[in-house]
Every structure is written in C-alpha cells, then in structure tokens.
Amino acid sequence: MVLQALPDMGGDEEFEAFFAATYPRVVRVLGLGWNDQPAAEEATQEAFARAFRRWSRVREAARPDAYVYVTAVNVLRRRARIVEDPVASAAERIGERDAVEEAGVRIAVRLAIDTLPPRQRQAVLLRYVADLPVSEVAEVMGCAVGTAKSTLHRALRSLNVELENER
Amino acid sequence: MNEDELRAELRLVAEVVPVDAAGGRLAVDRLVRRRRRRVAITAAVSGIGLLAGGASMAQAAWGDRTIDVVSDGGGASGTTTQPEVVGLLYLLPSELPAGMEVVAVAPSGTVSASVGIPGSPTQATGPDVRSIYVGEPRAARGFGLVIDEPIGDSDGSELSLPGARPVEVRGHRAVLSAQTFGILGATFSPANAFLATPDLVLRWHEGPSIVSLWGVGMSDVELLAVAASLREVDASAWEGPPLHTTASPEQCETDGEPAVDVPNVVGRSLAEAVIVSHEVGLLVVGTGVPDGDPNALESIVVAQEPPAGSRVVGGSCIGFRTEPAPTATTAGGGG
Numbered sequence: 001m002v003l004q005a006l007p008d009m010g011g012d013e014e015f016e017a018f019f020a021a022t023y024p025r026v027v028r029v030l031g032l033g034w035n036d037q038p039a040a041e042e043a044t045q046e047a048f049a050r051a052f053r054r055w056s057r058v059r060e061a062a063r064p065d066a067y068v069y070v071t072a073v074n075v076l077r078r079r080a081r082i083v084e085d086p087v088a089s090a091a092e093r094i095g096e097r098d099a100v101e102e103a104g105v106r107i108a109v110r111l112a113i114d115t116l117p118p119r120q121r122q123a124v125l126l127r128y129v130a131d132l133p134v135s136e137v138a139e140v141m142g143c144a145v146g147t148a149k150s151t152l153h154r155a156l157r158s159l160n161v162e163l164e165n166e167r
Numbered sequence: 168m169n170e171d172e173l174r175a176e177l178r179l180v181a182e183v184v185p186v187d188a189a190g191g192r193l194a195v196d197r198l199v200r201r202r203r204r205r206v207a208i209t210a211a212v213s214g215i216g217l218l219a220g221g222a223s224m225a226q227a228a229w230g231d232r233t234i235d236v237v238s239d240g241g242g243a244s245g246t247t248t249q250p251e252v253v254g255l256l257y258l259l260p261s262e263l264p265a266g267m268e269v270v271a272v273a274p275s276g277t278v279s280a281s282v283g284i285p286g287s288p289t290q291a292t293g294p295d296v297r298s299i300y301v302g303e304p305r306a307a308r309g310f311g312l313v314i315d316e317p318i319g320d321s322d323g324s325e326l327s328l329p330g331a332r333p334v335e336v337r338g339h340r341a342v343l344s345a346q347t348f349g350i351l352g353a354t355f356s357p358a359n360a361f362l363a364t365p366d367l368v369l370r371w372h373e374g375p376s377i378v379s380l381w382g383v384g385m386s387d388v389e390l391l392a393v394a395a396s397l398r399e400v401d402a403s404a405w406e407g408p409p410l411h412t413t414a415s416p417e418q419c420e421t422d423g424e425p426a427v428d429v430p431n432v433v434g435r436s437l438a439e440a441v442i443v444s445h446e447v448g449l450l451v452v453g454t455g456v457p458d459g460d461p462n463a464l465e466s467i468v469v470a471q472e473p474p475a476g477s478r479v480v481g482g483s484c485i486g487f488r489t490e491p492a493p494t495a496t497t498a499g500g501g502g
Binding site: 019041045109124160 | 168170173174176177178179180181182184186187188191192194195198
C-alpha cells in the first residue's frame with residue numbers, strides 16, 4: 001500500500017504541536033488555581049477535544065490557548081467541582097510539599113499562592129504562568145478587564161506581603 | 168518581588184506539578200471519538216445539500232434538531248432512532264476537490280422526501296460533484312467525502328476538516344481522518360459488519376476521488392488498510408439506476424437481443440451476488456431472505472436462476488436462493 005501525504009490538508013500535526021506545548025501548562029494553571037487537579041485534567045481534556053473539533057477556527061485566534069483556558073474553566077464551573085476554600089487547599093497540599101522541596105522550588109511562593117483568595121490566585125496563575133494578557137484573563141474569569149487588573153494588583157500586593165513575612 | 172521575578176517563581180512552582188500529557192492526549196482522543204459516534208451525516212456540497220446515510224442513518228441523521236442543508240432552498244428535519252451513527256457534513260465549495268463524487272446511500276423514498284432531492288436516484292449536481300446516488304442501503308455501495316461534526320453536546324457545526332489528511336491509496340488521492348470519515352453504504356447496524364466484508368465495498372473513480380471510511384474504533388492506519396483492501400468494481404454501476412436488492416419482475420427486460428452472460432454467483436454472499444448481477448446489467452428479483460433480516464448481506468447464494476453461463480437480455484431478472492451464512496461476520500471493529 002502506498003501511503004503518501006499530499007500537501008495542504010494538514011491539521012493533525014499542528015494540533016499535536018499545540019497540544020504538546022499547551023496541555024501541561026493548562027493543567028497546571030487550572031490545577032493550582034482551582035485546587036482540584038483531577039478536575040483540572042478532565043476539564044482541560046474536554047477543552048482540547050472541543051478545540052480539536054474547531055481547530056480550523058481556533059488555530060486562527062491570536063491566542064489559541066486562551067480558547068482552551070476559557071473552555072476549561074467553563075467546564076470546571078459547570079461541573080461545580082471548584083474548591084473555593086484556600087485554607088483547606090493548603091492543607092491538602094501538604095503532601096505535595098515534599099516534591100516541591102525536592103525540586104528546589106521555593107515553598108514560600110507556593111504557600112503564598114495558597115493564601116490568596118481563589119480569584120486572586122487564579123488571576124495570578126493565568127497572568128503569570130499561562131502568560132495570558134489581562135484581557136484574556138478577564139475573559140477566562142468572566143469579569144471586566146478592570147476587575148481583572150484590580151484583582152491582579154491586590155494579588156501581587158498580598159503575595160509580596162506574604163513573602164516578606166516568610167523572610 | 169517584581170512581576171518578572173514573580174513570573175519566574177510561579178513557573179517554577181507550576182513546573183513541579185506532575186502532568187501526564189500522553190494520558191491526556193489519549194483522553195482527548197477518546198472524547199473526540201465518543202462525540203463523533205453521536206453525530207449524523209448530511210452533506211452540503213457546492214451549494215447542493217443531501218443526506219447521506221444508510222437506512223438507520225437516514226433516520227438518525229436528523230436527530231432531534233433541524234439540520235440546515237445548503238441546497239437550493241432545501242433543509243431537513245426529523246427524528247432520530249439510532250443515535251450512534253453518523254455525522255454532519257458541511258463543505259465549502261472551495262474545499263471540494265474537483266471531480267469528487269458524493270454518494271448518498273439511503274432509502275430513496277426517505278431521502279428524497281425528507282431532503283427534497285427529487286425522485287431521480289442519481290442527480291447531476293454541477294461541475295464539482297458528479298452525482299449523488301440514492302438507493303437502497305442494503306445493496307448499495309458508495310463512499311463520499313463525509314465530514315462529520317459533533318452536534319451532540321457541542322455548540323454546533325462549523326466549516327472545517329478536523330483531523331483530515333491527504334493520503335494516496337492505490338494510486339488514488341484520498342482524504343482520510345480516523346475520526347471524520349465514514350463508509351457509506353450497506354447497513355450501518357452495526358457499522359463494523361460493513362467493515363468486516365470490505366470486498367463488498369466500493370471503488371475509486373478515476374481522477375481525484377475521495378475515499379471515505381468510517382471506522383468505528385479504528386485507527387487511521389487500520390482505516391487505510393481497509394481502504395487498500397477494497398475491491399474496485401465497475402464504475403458504470405454508479406451511473407445507472409439505483410441498486411436494489413430486489414426489483415419488481417415488471418421492471419425486468421424480456422425483449423431484445425441476448426447479450427449478457429449470466430455470472431455464476433452460487434457460493435457468494437448475497438451482497439456480492441447483487442453487485443455482480445448489477446454490474447452485468449441484471450435485475451435481482453428474489454433473494455430468499457426475509458425483509459429486514461440484518462444479516463441478509465452475508466447470506467450465501469446456494470442457487471440462481473437463470474443459471475450461470477446463460478445468455479440473456481440486458482436488464483433481465485435474476486433470482487437467488489440463499490441460506491444464512493454459517494458464521495456471523497460481524498467484526499469487532501478493531502482498537
């Protein structure tokens with residue numbers, strides 16, 4: 001059997017590259033931001049499945065990953081599996097702390113993130129880990145751009161205070 | 168800590184969270200496949216809309232929703248009885264390869280009545296689409312470009328070729344997507360039964376053509392293997408009348424010069440016998456299988472009339488006596 005690819009009908013490879021580059025980060029941002037790693041994985045997978053089906057359109061977007069974030073967060077919200085209690089989440093993460101330490105990453109930063117209110121934590125992760133522009137952060141979070149900015153501002157201030165206290 | 172320092176620290180924190188990307192990719196694939204089993208097949212090609220589907224597909228295609236079909240004022244709606252099949256096809260004219268044939272296989276009455284395709288079983292559709300075949304699903308063979316789009320939980324259809332890729336199969340251009348394309352024809356209940364007897368299926372037209380394989384649970388490699396195994400049959404069958412497993416005796420020709428050698432179909436499956444008979448210009452008037460028998464295609468012809476080697480008028484009747492196939496031919500459909 002001759003199996004020869006012909007030009008100009010691709011899509012799979014591009015999607016695969018997008019998936020490889022984006023999936024881990026989305027899972028991490030959602031897992032950290034929404035405090036439910038399994039739910040974050042499921043929501044991210046659902047979001048990528050939808051992205052795949054709309055790939056011809058998603059790929060044309062300035063930030064295709066923003067589509068995934070928005071979709072995944074919507075899935076998370078719909079499934080009502082979001083843990084909103086930062087205190088509980090911090091306690092749940094104690095078991096992960098060893099891994100963090102082994103990796104040589106500052107526990108203080110992680111703990112400081114955990115002290116943030118959920119919306120601030122999510123905004124910070126979307127802005128600085130997902131690297132989304134503020135407008136996209138606002139879209140993911142379902143709020144106005146101004147609200148996203150002020151949320152980020154408060155989050156940064158709180159983080160600096162927490163980190164100062166750690167020192 | 169300034170923003171850049173915070174960004175760097177946060178990323179380090181995030182990086183240590185373990186992520187199973189390979190498992191995630193498989194999960195995404197499963198989600199895509201699962202959705203695609205719930206969709207329906209219709210076609211909208213170069214401004215001409217049609218329903219493509221087998222008997223069950225023709226009903227399932229409509230779902231509980233209205234499907235807009237791009238046609239000359241056409242549209243379609245209906246109710247579903249078999250949700251696991253098919254898909255919604257939307258094509259931009261610019262996406263349609265020149266010379267492509269779209270083959271719609273469904274009960275002619277259902278399709279023509281529901282979609283508004285006039286009664287003619289074969290329709291010319293313009294320069295891009297050579298013909299639309301509407302015939303009895305049971306004996307029909309055909310493939311077309313089928314782009315299914317999930318319409319179950321999704322937000323609707325769109326114009327795209329998700330996952331499609333061009334390939335060359337036996338010297339013919341084809342477009343293949345494991346999740347996207349489906350074999351049209353025969354009965355789709357179950358679809359795997361169709362794939363289990365791929366020699367019943369299809370041919371490629373000369374020139375650019377589309378091979379459309381619906382592989383339930385099959386990988387693209389498996390699909391291509393099936394495609395490569397398909398037996399090419401006489402293209403002229405597609406230009407003629409619809410393939411019916413049975414015809415009315417009144418339709419049979421009795422006058423004229425005997426010019427057709429009756430083929431020997433004893434020992435072959437009913438589907439093969441019907442195809443071979445039609446290819447030489449005979450009308451099948453009796454198959455010996457009960458109406459609605461889901462295994463009819465696999466029945467084995469044990470006798471035929473007229474006998475093999477007879478010379479008859481083109482369009483003459485031919486009848487078969489069949490027995491059930493010794494073993495079920497339904498396949499599992501692969502991974």
